[in-house]
Amino acid sequence: MDPLYMANSLFRRRRFEDCVQVCTEILEANPYDQAAWFLKLRSLTEQTYVDEVDMDEEGIAEAFLDDTAIADVARPGTSLKGPPGTTSRGLSQGIRPVSQSGRPLSGFVRPGTQGGRPGTMEQALRTARTAMTARPVTSASGRHVRLGTASMLTEPGGPFVDVSKLNMSKYSQRPALAKALFEYLFHHENNVRAALDLAALATEACQFGDWWWKIQLGKCYYRLGMYRDAESQFKSSLKHFSTIDMFLYLGKVYVKLDQPLSALDYYKRGLEKFPNNTSLLIAIARIHEGLNDLDSAVEYYRQVLKYDSTCVEAIACIGTHHFYNDQPEIALRFYRRLLQVGVYNAELFTNLGLCCFYAQQYDMAISCLLRGLQLSPNDDNTADVWYNIGHITLAVGSVSLAYQCFKLALTSNNSHAEAYNNLGVIEWRRGRGEQAMTCFQSSASISPHLYQPHYNLAAASEKTGNLHSSYSCVKKSLEVFPEHLDSAELMKQLQQHFAAL
Amino acid sequence: MEILPKYGLLYSDESFEMVLCKPKILPLKSVTLEKLENMQKQAQEALKMQEQQQDTAD
Numbered sequence: 060m061d062p063l064y065m066a067n068s069l070f071r072r073r074r075f076e077d078c079v080q081v082c083t084e085i086l087e088a089n090p091y092d093q094a095a096w097f098l099k100l101r102s103l104t105e106q107t108y109v110d111e112v113d114m115d116e117e118g119i120a121e122a123f124l125d126d127t128a129i130a131d132v133a134r135p136g137t138s139l140k141g142p143p144g145t146t147s148r149g150l151s152q153g154i155r156p157v158s159q160s161g162r163p164l165s166g167f168v169r170p171g172t173q174g175g176r177p178g179t180m181e182q183a184l185r186t187a188r189t190a191m192t193a194r195p196v197t198s199a200s201g202r203h204v205r206l207g208t209a210s211m212l213t214e215p216g217g218p219f220v221d222v223s224k225l226n227m228s229k230y231s232q233r234p235a236l237a238k239a240l241f242e243y244l245f246h247h248e249n250n251v252r253a254a255l256d257l258a259a260l261a262t263e264a265c266q267f268g269d270w271w272w273k274i275q276l277g278k279c280y281y282r283l284g285m286y287r288d289a290e291s292q293f294k295s296s297l298k299h300f301s302t303i304d305m306f307l308y309l310g311k312v313y314v315k316l317d318q319p320l321s322a323l324d325y326y327k328r329g330l331e332k333f334p335n336n337t338s339l340l341i342a343i344a345r346i347h348e349g350l351n352d353l354d355s356a357v358e359y360y361r362q363v364l365k366y367d368s369t370c371v372e373a374i375a376c377i378g379t380h381h382f383y384n385d386q387p388e389i390a391l392r393f394y395r396r397l398l399q400v401g402v403y404n405a406e407l408f409t410n411l412g413l414c415c416f417y418a419q420q421y422d423m424a425i426s427c428l429l430r431g432l433q434l435s436p437n438d439d440n441t442a443d444v445w446y447n448i449g450h451i452t453l454a455v456g457s458v459s460l461a462y463q464c465f466k467l468a469l470t471s472n473n474s475h476a477e478a479y480n481n482l483g484v485i486e487w488r489r490g491r492g493e494q495a496m497t498c499f500q501s502s503a504s505i506s507p508h509l510y511q512p513h514y515n516l517a518a519a520s521e522k523t524g525n526l527h528s529s530y531s532c533v534k535k536s537l538e539v540f541p542e543h544l545d546s547a548e549l550m551k552q553l554q555q556h557f558a559a560l
Numbered sequence: 561m562e563i564l565p566k567y568g569l570l571y572s573d574e575s576f577e578m579v580l581c582k583p584k585i586l587p588l589k590s591v592t593l594e595k596l597e598n599m600q601k602q603a604q605e606a607l608k609m610q611e612q613q614q615d616t617a618d
Contacts, residue, residue, distance in 0.1 A: 549576055
């Protein structure tokens with residue numbers, strides 16, 4: 060068979076590694092075979108291709124040395140950063156756990172949402188040290204570069220294209236080749252600067268009339284952290300032609316600039332052009348979730364489900380919402396739907412187990428959680444499953460089993476703050492004050508965004524007569540969760556104590 | 561209407577109960593995130609393999 064035909068067929072069947080191999084053989088025989096070169100370029104790109112709309116990573120440098128921020132303290136409802144302690148409408152922290160940034164936990168994680176915005180520099184640096192939530196120093200040194208270097212290493216004969224020897228202006232004259240080369244540079248090599256050079260020359264070559272190149276320019280600027288330039292490129296490409304992507308990219312830029320309302324504005328404009336588009340609806344729902352407006356977020360997720368009833372993100376988020384709104388039965392239906400859609404992983408089974416338990420289907424709960432344990436791909440996940448099993452055993456009344464579960468959670472993940480806190484509570488009930496205090500302390504130092512360890516530490520210190528440390532702890536607890544009644548009550552008592560002195 | 565007892569001692573005993581962290585619904589991962597994590601894992605394994613090969617060659 061003709062090797063090029065073979066390579067083409069392999070490419071269409073998405074067997075990219077084999078395709079690369081065949082192309083390499085063709086190129087060894089004839090290094091000037093452009094068709095083979097093009098195909099190899101494309102299949103190498105496809106191997107590491109990640110949809111840029113979903114790709115987002117925020118480094119420490121972006122989060123803190125943010126020169127695009129207009130005001131330190133934004134008006135309420137206009138910023139995604141929100142001061143710590145602002146509670147969401149309708150749901151308190153006492154019911155729905157919060158992420159590190161003080162936002163209610165979402166039912167779905169994407170590349171950008173893993174770490175959340177840390178409140179302080181110290182917190183960001185500390186989380187960088189734990190293995191799983193490693194936060195890159197800047198987004199330019201994050202996953203992009205790590206993957207870039209690794210993809211080069213795996214090629215035995217060195218890199219396929221020598222970027223420094225590329226004659227960009229020659230390639231920019233040939234639109235088809237230039238587009239493939241650009242995607243290769245951007246996705247495979249992660250050489251954004253070279254990609255930017257090529258894109259700039261190519262837009263010039265087509266007299267600034269090609270919307271595709273403008274989007275690519277915008278993508279490069281975005282990666283380089285030049286958000287205003289990216290914005291102008293996206294806007295200018297929107298004048299030529301409109302695609303859904305453009306609105307999504309513009310929204311992304313505005314999220315980076317911390318202007319969620321402008322992002323919403325563009326998404327809504329997008330919806331006028333592309334009515335009921337699920338990608339745009341989901342983007343709107345995410346912004347509402349980021350603004351702590353969970354009710355509207357759920358409203359949009361529901362709209363998404365009207366048009367695409369298999370959207371995992373929408374189902375998961377609505378399920379989470381129902382679970383924390385005291386409707387585990389309904390949450391169970393949503394998670395069961397996910398199982399029907401074909402999701403089969405540890406997270407889903409854990410959630411199913413929890414929903415079953417709180418919906419009083421005890422027989423299913425245990426088997427679901429066991430399945431969750433079996434499917435768990437890493438230690439972090441195992442820790443979370445054990446932590447949830449601990450809850451169920453506590454609810455059943457088997458305290459010693461719960462104790463074991465929380466211990467197991469900590470064996471899997473030594474920085475599981477919630478497990479430390481709950482272990483502390485059990486230790487306290489068993490009358491082992493010292494151990495309990497140590498547990499609360501480690502919990503509070505690992506996750507200062509949780510109010511529970513602070514409050515528990517305060518209550519324990521108050522009981523042991525250490526009023527001063529109790530005061531400082533309860534202050535922290537109130538900073539994180541101002542509406543917590545017990546903390547406020549404890550604070551009042553302590554103030555009375557101090558006033559009497 | 562508030563009812564106050566007319567006789568007997570009235571006292572309230574506030575004791576602070578420890579609070580547990582709530583059960584955690586685990587967020588599902590997006591396809592992109594899973595792909596990224598897979599790619600990272602593969603890259604790491606490839607790196608390790610190469611290092612091992614180099615070690616045996618030395």
